[in-house]
Amino acid sequence: xxxxIYYEAEYDIRSFTVSGKDIRDFTIVYPADGVxxxxxxxxxxxxxxxxxxxxxxxxxxDTAPVSANEILxxxxxxxxxxxxxxDFMSYELNVVNGKLVIGAGGMYSFQYAADEYFSTLRRxxxxxxxxxxxxxxxxxxxTAEPLERTDDTDVRIMSANxxxxxxxxxxxxxxxxxxxxxxxxxxxxxxxxxxxxxxxxLSANWAKQL
Numbered sequence: 188x189x190x191x192i193y194y195e196a197e198y199d200i201r202s203f204t205v206s207g208k209d210i211r212d213f214t215i216v217y218p219a220d221g222v223x224x225x226x227x228x229x230x231x232x233x234x235x236x237x238x239x240x241x242x243x244x245x246x247x248x249d250t251a252p253v254s255a256n257e258i259l260x261x262x263x264x265x266x267x268x269x270x271x272x273x274d275f276m277s278y279e280l281n282v283v284n285g286k287l288v289i290g291a292g293g294m295y296s297f298q299y300a301a302d303e304y305f306s307t308l309r310r311x312x313x314x315x316x317x318x319x320x321x322x323x324x325x326x327x328x329x330t331a332e333p334l335e336r337t338d339d340t341d342v343r344i345m346s347a348n349x350x351x352x353x354x355x356x357x358x359x360x361x362x363x364x365x366x367x368x369x370x371x372x373x374x375x376x377x378x379x380x381x382x383x384x385x386x387x388x389l390s391a392n393w394a395k396q397l
Contacts, residue, residue, distance in 0.1 A: 198241045231302070
């Protein structure tokens with residue numbers, strides 16, 4: 188079976204516990220009435236945990252009965268999901284009442300937080316993960332370096348080619364959806380703190396999203 192194949196292979200993470208409980212016994216839960224990126228994030232975490240630790244966790248929405256062993260993605264109807272406030276292009280893992288609560292700053296962060304989290308563990312040669320109640324782990328998907336203002340200047344101007352959602356000229360991209368990229372732009376604006384922003388390729392959908 189798929190599960191047997193997972194267990195027989197060798198993986199980067201040898202032990203992964205949440206409040207002393209093996210993560211193999213957990214279910215990934217996403218909000219039934221949430222945004223699409225939260226449901227996609229649930230599947231992304233299922234794959235990432237499977238590749239790193241060798242277990243294929245079940246996934247369900249929050250209409251399922253409450254369990255003590257849950258990984259909560261986004262703003263579910265569980266009490267432990269309340270109070271999330273995550274910056275653009277960032278993600279957080281919190282352990283609350285024995286549950287792993289995962290939040291992100293937007294659609295893009297939800298899509299890529301799982302890959303970034305486990306990539307960070309690999310870079311740090313972490314092979315055992317033990318998350319306890321009150322544990323908070325955060326990460327960012329921003330790779331830009333801080334940019335100091337030029338001496339004796341009062342205004343910072345930012346130019347952003349945001350790429351319209353239509354296929355590009357050489358047709359290598361079949362779709363260029365705006366929604367996942369809104370967070371990237373807003374995160375960049377928050378990071379650089381410009382006084383003036385000039386955008387190129389502003390389509391009607393972009394204007395609506397912003």
